[in-house]
Amino acid sequence: MPTYYRDDGKPVVQFDPQIEIAPFTLFRHLREGRGPILVDIRTEPSSLTLEGAIGLPDPDWEPDEEADIVLFDDDGEESVDFARRLQEAGFPRVKALFGGLQLYLFALDPEALGQKTFLLRLAE
Numbered sequence: 001m002p003t004y005y006r007d008d009g010k011p012v013v014q015f016d017p018q019i020e021i022a023p024f025t026l027f028r029h030l031r032e033g034r035g036p037i038l039v040d041i042r043t044e045p046s047s048l049t050l051e052g053a054i055g056l057p058d059p060d061w062e063p064d065e066e067a068d069i070v071l072f073d074d075d076g077e078e079s080v081d082f083a084r085r086l087q088e089a090g091f092p093r094v095k096a097l098f099g100g101l102q103l104y105l106f107a108l109d110p111e112a113l114g115q116k117t118f119l120l121r122l123a124e
Contacts, residue, residue, distance in 0.1 A: 019083050020098040021070055023107040030118045036068035036095075041079055048101045051118040062091070069094045076100035 005011055015022065029035045030051075038053035045055075050072065063069045063086060071079040071094065079096035086094040097104060101119070108117045 015098055016080075019080055019087065019096060020076070021095045022098050023104040026070060026097060026104070027108055027117065031116070035118075036070045037064070039063075039069060039071050040073070041071050041082055042073050045122065046074060046101075047122050048105065049120050049122060050101070050104075051120050062086075062089075063094055065091060065093070067093065070097055071095070072097035072100055072104075074100050075102050 026035070035052070038050045039056055040049055040053045041056045053072070069086075069091075071083050073079045076096060076099045079100065083094050083096040099107075105119060108119065110117055
């Protein structure tokens with residue numbers, strides 16, 4: 001989630017559709033049964049994850065060139081950097097979840113969308 005600061009010190013968060021996927025777009029793909037491969041890049045997962053996600057196999061992992069991949073972490077910061085590196089290495093179908101799990105949780109209200117949001121709470 002690229003952020004820059006204005007002259008007055010206020011942060012400006014920018015969404016980059018080349019590198020990131022919006023939470024609702026990911027939700028829609030999952031609901032329609034055409035979800036990407038979800039990769040949790042956190043070394044220490046928290047109490048939330050996405051249904052069907054796999055952990056990062058190893059730091060030198062290279063994705064399948066034929067598959068859509070969405071990387072995620074808690075706030076989107078590390079996943080954006082990782083997605084950018086993978087795209088620069090020739091994997092254009094890799095994206096990061098904009099805002100990470102924090103924004104996904106905030107943006108997808110089960111009261112509006114139904115209980116199936118694909119977000120799982122893990123035992124702590």
